[in-house]
Amino acid sequence: MRTAMAGMSRKAMGTAGGFLLMAGALVPVSHVVAATGDELFISEYVEGSGTNHAIEVFNPTDTPMSLSASGYHLEFYADGGTSVTGGVNLIGVIQPASTWVVVPTDASAELKAKANQTFAPSAFWFDGNDAVALTHSGVAIDIIGQIGFDPGTEWGTGLTSTRDNTLRRRSTVTAGDADGTDPFDPSVEWDGFATDTFDGLGSFGEPPVNEPVAITCPTELNTTQPADVAGAVSASDPDGTVVSLSVTAVTPSDPGSITVTDFTPASAVGGSATANLSVGGSTTAGSYSVTVTAANDDASPQSAACNVAVTVAPFVPAMDKLHDMVNSLVTDRAVNPAKGFLLTDRLDRAEADQAAGRADAFRAQMQAFANQVAGLSPRWITPAAAAQLTALAAEVVAEGV
Numbered sequence: 001m002r003t004a005m006a007g008m009s010r011k012a013m014g015t016a017g018g019f020l021l022m023a024g025a026l027v028p029v030s031h032v033v034a035a036t037g038d039e040l041f042i043s044e045y046v047e048g049s050g051t052n053h054a055i056e057v058f059n060p061t062d063t064p065m066s067l068s069a070s071g072y073h074l075e076f077y078a079d080g081g082t083s084v085t086g087g088v089n090l091i092g093v094i095q096p097a098s099t100w101v102v103v104p105t106d107a108s109a110e111l112k113a114k115a116n117q118t119f120a121p122s123a124f125w126f127d128g129n130d131a132v133a134l135t136h137s138g139v140a141i142d143i144i145g146q147i148g149f150d151p152g153t154e155w156g157t158g159l160t161s162t163r164d165n166t167l168r169r170r171s172t173v174t175a176g177d178a179d180g181t182d183p184f185d186p187s188v189e190w191d192g193f194a195t196d197t198f199d200g201l202g203s204f205g206e207p208p209v210n211e212p213v214a215i216t217c218p219t220e221l222n223t224t225q226p227a228d229v230a231g232a233v234s235a236s237d238p239d240g241t242v243v244s245l246s247v248t249a250v251t252p253s254d255p256g257s258i259t260v261t262d263f264t265p266a267s268a269v270g271g272s273a274t275a276n277l278s279v280g281g282s283t284t285a286g287s288y289s290v291t292v293t294a295a296n297d298d299a300s301p302q303s304a305a306c307n308v309a310v311t312v313a314p315f316v317p318a319m320d321k322l323h324d325m326v327n328s329l330v331t332d333r334a335v336n337p338a339k340g341f342l343l344t345d346r347l348d349r350a351e352a353d354q355a356a357g358r359a360d361a362f363r364a365q366m367q368a369f370a371n372q373v374a375g376l377s378p379r380w381i382t383p384a385a386a387a388q389l390t391a392l393a394a395e396v397v398a399e400g401v
């Protein structure tokens with residue numbers, strides 16, 4: 001039965017109480033309810049550079065349409081001719097509220113990536129002054145241009161014209177222009193775009209917004225040699241999948257020790273990709289501006305970047321820090337000056353032993369220093385300052401000679 005029906009014209013099948021053959025399924029006609037329209041129409045027209053041509057057909061109904069079984073064709077009438085010059089049979093199933101894009105086989109790769117169907121360019125070739133028609137079972141249901149009239153170069157003016165432009169049907173349009181005999185003015189139902197505008201192909205009306213990638217990173221990362229430091233970086237795309245996070249620039253010069261580590265790509269559309277921006281403790285002391293870039297897996301990837309101010313302070317020996325602290329305690333009179341002198345003197349001796357590599361003597365001097373700190377009365381030094389001195393002294397011993 002299916003084979004027999006496929007061979008019948010739509011008219012022969014009738015409508016009321018009959019069946020339409022669609023997408024390999026028999027759908028009772030009574031269930032075919034128009035969404036915003038009940039017949040396909042052309043929703044985008046590309047007459048671009050070189051061989052970049054495309055026609056997009058829209059299905060405004062709520063029913064999948066088998067284009068071949070229903071007998072849809074695109075045809076053109078060259079240069080004011082009144083008979084069909086050539087055309088292409090549409091083949092495939094156009095889903096409800098969806099589009100069907102046909103492109104010649106010799107179009108650019110970018111345009112062909114948008115195609116649902118390709119055709120031999122010799123069969124269907126329109127170049128601005130040729131009327132283009134969408135037909136259904138031999139009946140023209142939508143015509144761009146005026147059949148039998150040659151406008152010379154194009155219909156329309158500026159971007160809204162049929163040559164070297166893209167024409168996008170306004171989303172308020174719900175049906176094709178079935179009258180191919182009246183004058184054609186594309187500005188009535190179409191918006192015009194520059195040569196080789198392809199971003200509207202694949203959807204009716206304004207192309208959907210491609211949400212940008214968003215990236216989050218710390219404003220700054222600070223460390224002192226030889227300690228490493230790391231900060232969390234993450235990125236996401238509401239309608240895409242972030243698949244990379246990387247350091248793309250380091251100024252003034254890349255020391256090679258500022259890297260992205262622990263990278264985990266987003267597991268799905270809208271998910272977060274995460275990583276750490278890691279600064280090695282061996283990084284040359286200095287200030288760096290680090291650019292981290294995230295990208296998604298779109299055919300033409302979207303990306304987003306952030307900048308992190310990285311500061312690596314040079315290594316300061318614990319002995320220097322201890323000396324500075326004792327000196328400032330004395331200067332600020334935070335410790336009794338006489339006691340302060342004893343502490344300074346003890347440190348000077350320890351430092352001399354350290355410089356000379358006398359490890360045992362150095363440790364003995366540091367022990368004596370610690371004992372002096374411990375012996376200071378709270379009248380002379382605050383417990384907090386005493387604890388800090390003790391901790392620094394332990395660091396000095398740990399660093400050794």
Ligand SMILES: [Ca+2]
Pocket residue numbers: 078079126127128129130
């Ligand atoms: Ca022509």
Ligand SMILES: [Ca+2]
Pocket residue numbers: 143145177178179180181182183184
């Ligand atoms: Ca017309």
Ligand SMILES: [Ca+2]
Pocket residue numbers: 043044056099168200201202203204205
């Ligand atoms: Ca479109």
Ligand SMILES: [Ca+2]
Pocket residue numbers: 210211212213237238239240296302
């Ligand atoms: Ca996106």
